[in-house]
Amino acid sequence: MICVRSSSINAVGYNPDTNHLYIKFNNNPKTYTFYNLPFQIYNELRAAASKGRYYHRNIEGRYKGCYLAISLFYQSAVFVDYDQCANIFRLHWHLHYRW
Template structure:
């Protein structure tokens, strides 16, 4: 999955697979996949002023995830 570099202290890059509804986030500590994430969540994340805060408030505890790297 292709990821886009973002300006964040904790998040390096973000990618999204619309067909699989999978959000891929590269943190400083590793890469995680979040599953069954609607497109609007990805769009809101990318538009947010703070990627880390948005992830913490709207994604981390709301979608299943696994560390892939």
């Protein structure tokens, strides 16, 4: 991920092999992952004068995604959809916090 100048977005990243966009917001420790997002959208987000406005107008609600507060733990994982992402999070929670 690369840091960007924005009042709402801290960093963005893109995986061209999976077409996943990763966004880290300034006010949230979670990394959001969006699926099947064209590379052009990622480039436009990076170039936008207002990245937050671009996100709200062109990404939010248009592309399926999820977030993981523990995303660094799963760096190599590939999440296909929200349900799979949620299942992996539940598995991690069960294995590490079941006490």
